[in-house]
Amino acid sequence: MNETTIIGWQRDEDGIVTLTMDDPAGSANTLSEAFVAELVDTVARLQHERDDITGVILTSAKRTFFAGGNLNEIVRLEPEDATRFTAHLDLIKAQLRSLETLGRPVVAAINGAALGGGLELALATHHRVAVGGRNVRIGLPEVGLGLLPALGGVTRTVRHLGVTTALDKILLSGRAYTAEQAADLGLVDEVVPTAEELVPAAKRWIAQNPDAAQPWDRKGFAVPGGTPSSGPLTGQLALLSAGLRARTHGSPAPAERAILAAAVEGSGLDLETATKVESRYFVEIATAQIAKNRINLTFFDTQAIRAGASRPEGEPPFTSSRLGVVGAGMMGAGIAYAAAKAGIEVVLVDVSREGAEKGKAYSAKLETKAVDSGRRTQADADALLGRIHPSDSVDDLADVDFVIEAVFENAELKADVFARVEKVVGRDCVLGSNTSTLPIGSLAAAVSRPEDFVGVHFFSPVDRMDLVEIIKGQKTSPRTLARAFDLVRQLGKTPIVVNDSRGFFTSRVIIARLNEAVAMVGEGIAPASIEQASLQAGYPAGALQLLDELTLTLPRAVREEAKAAAAEAGQVWQSHPSHDVFDRLIDEHGRASRASGAGFYDYDESGRRTGLWPGLAEVYPVAEDQPPLRDLVERLLFAEALEAWQAYATGVITQQADANVGSLLGIGFPAWTGGVLRYLEQYDGGIAGFGRRADELAESYGERFRPPASLVEAGHAD
Structure with missing residues (x-):
């Protein structure tokens, strides 16, 4: 194989x-222009030498089988590119169709990940054999x-x-399935233990x-389960549509709708025509904005963050070997599990040995489920649990490198904890606080070395939530910030970096939405409509449902702390119409949370x-005149977007990627928007259009929607 060859050719004595796919220009095989050109030549050669060939094996010299399309190219597609890209x-x-109709058996030997285009390539072969394991x-x-899959996947x-x-x-x-799971589904035909056996x-x-052919190329083939006719x-079409509505809740979901349409329509057509239908749906959504938003958010923004866009430059890499966690409740136990899963020794401290052991039991419960489902071996589970060391004494933290x-x-409890911890740990140990709202500056005031103090805000449940909000205090050193960043990446999670402020970024933004939903209740808007608006906007759950999960007392506690801080600073406190509703429900009716x-x-x-509690209609009767659903949807979205803009404009968060990814992973901002700041920027009419709509909402629902001067100025410059 010469240095520019991507698809190697080797014929054995049996024909x-x-x-072998091995792109010298990258660490993975992708659907580059060069690959496509070689694929065309390779298929033509197979056809030309067909009489001397007994079979074809498609495999990879990379760690992955095939990585699929070029997202940089796709995200740049515009409507005028439709004809060319089709x-x-x-x-x-x-080429794939020629491969599967070659008249010779073709096998895909899958040695690594086959996702997207990789699987579509494999599906154009007659037999797929893959390496087993995780x-x-x-x-x-x-x-x-x-x-949607564009190379015949649908x-x-x-x-x-x-x-x-x-x-x-x-x-x-x-x-994404393991090879064994894919075999159970029928995507893979054979699983072997090692790559050498492929x-x-x-x-x-x-x-x-020797006479292999695709099922659909054999006489009498019928699509399993039938076609629309x-x-x-024929009797399931209504259920499929209803299922999609239930899945998307009416939120913008062009990809899901296009996939459903392409699958149903294509099932009743010949394969060539069906793939043309698939292409047309792909190009339609790929040249529209929502696909670009999601690609930028879930791939490029996340990639930039994980690559260290917010990490201080010049600081040496840090790897934790022994982590201290103080507090073995739900959050502490989750952090301990994440660290042990990453191979880090963990000292889990609580006020009692019983409490610490209970925290470790949380990990044992998760590992039992993982073993029972086949995702982990018992030996691996035992090793993980062996890395968690329960304790009732902070003295056992003496040799940790990060606590x-x-x-x-x-605040007082946390200050007491750090007063005791600081006396025990080494001078090189980073002091981190898992706080969601308390200012890092005030917490750092309780320690003698605030330059080593940093906020590390995990989200619950830690084992399932990917985001960690790293809060940089005024005195937090670049070294400490870099170490916190590296620890979060070591845990396999996504860090965003924010500067110190009450509520930081995620908490203040989500509370803006929750306050708005509660204000709607007080206005007499039907609670069911508020929940429907949440789902139709694209949030994963209704705002009132989420409040029950978080507890109604949490936003009130945050509000009271902020109110006290404003008074202490001599600032005017801005009340919100939701506050009276919270107080009345909690104090007069004892409605505080799902837990209660x-x-x-x-x-x-x-x-x-x-x-929904029927008593809500008595406490806050539903008004006869209800606002348009669009207003409810946009009040929730705008409340968060305006708060996020303020955080960005005032330097609480400095990277737009951090804001966008943080809003998705931390507080469930709708993925179709591309993130909270991208939603604002790409509103109809751009930032200026967003500002005009914000003014409309302010006239109807209150001055809190009035766009700040910084946003108005940005709209003029847009």
Whole structure:
């Protein structure tokens, strides 16, 4: 293979050609222009030498099988590129179609991840053999990027699995499967233990199946489950549409709708025509804004953050070997689990040995589930648990290199913890506080070396939440900030960096939305409409439901602390129309949270929601005239966007990528927007259009929606 060859060609004495993908220009094989050009030449050569070939094996010399399309190219597509890019897709699909109709058995030997285009390439072969274990992932994740599979993924999974299974398990879930799971689904035909066994297994299958052909190229083929005009699918179309509505809640979801349409329409067409339908849907959504938003958010912004865009330059890398966690409640136990899972020794301290052991038991419970599901071996689980050392004494923190306090959100309690911890740990140890709202500057005042103090705000449940908000105090040193950043990355999580401010970034932004939802209740807006507006905006849950989960007392506690701080600073306190509603529900009606059994919703003895509290209609009667649903949706979105803009404009958060990714991963801002600041910038009419709409909302619902001068100025410059 010469240095510019991407697809190597090797034919053995039995006439089997092994095509090895190995792009010298990158660490992974991608759908580059050079690859496509070589694919065209390779397929033409296969056809020309067909009589001397007994079979074909497609494999990779990279750690992954094939990485798929070029997102940089896709995100730049505009409507005027539609014709050109459709022709590009049709060219690639023609090669895949020629490969599967070669008249010789073709096998994909999958040695690593085959996601997106990688799986679509493999689906155009007659047999797929993959390496087993946890390192291989197989699936079509395009829906998570606001796209649909464009190289036959919709068309071929429908023909392999049927419309309903393909949609539910592959196309709309975007899930990545292990080789064993993919085999159970029918995406993979054979699993071998090691990469060395791939090619021999492929050759055996070729020898046994000289007349291999795709099922849909054999006489009498029918799509499993039928098509829109025949079979069980005819009676399931309404259910498929209803299922999509339930999945998206009416929020903007062009990719999901296009996938459903392409799957159903294509099932009743011949394969070539079906793939053309698939291409047209892809180009339609790829040239629109929502796909660009999701690609930028979930790929480019996240990639920039993880690469260290907010990490201080010039600081040496840091790797923690022994972490201290003080407080073994839900948050502390979760942090300890995340660290032990990353291979770090953890000293988990609580006020009692029993409490510390209970914190470790949380990890044991998670590991038992992982072992039972096959995601972890018992030996690995035992090793993880062996890295967590429960204790009731801060003296056991003497040799840790980083300590995270995770006690109750109370400034005096946290100060007491650090007073005791600081006497024990070494001078090189970083002092971190898992606080969600308390200013780092005030907490750092309780220690003798504030330059080593930093906020590390984890989100609950820690084992499932990817975001960590790192808060830089006024005196936090670059070295300390870099170490906190590196620790979060070591835990496999995504760090965003914010400057010290009450509520930091995520807490103040989400509370702005929750306050707005509660204000609506006080105005007599139907609570069910508020929840529907939340879902239709694209939030993962209704705002009132979320408040019950967080507790109604949390926003009130944050408000009272902020009010006291404003008074101490001699500032005018700005009240919000939600405040009286919170106070009345908590103080007069005892409605505080799901945990207490009573909030905006009622709950049964098991804690299951049984419906909105009927008493709400008595306390706050529903007004006869209800505002348009669009206003409700945008009040929630604008409340957060305006708060995020203020945080950005005043330097609380300095990287737009941090704000956008933080809003998605931390507080569930709708992914279709591309993040909270991108939503503001790409509103109809840009920043100026957002400002005009904010003025309209201010006239109807209150001055809190009035755009600040910094936003107005940005709109003029936009």
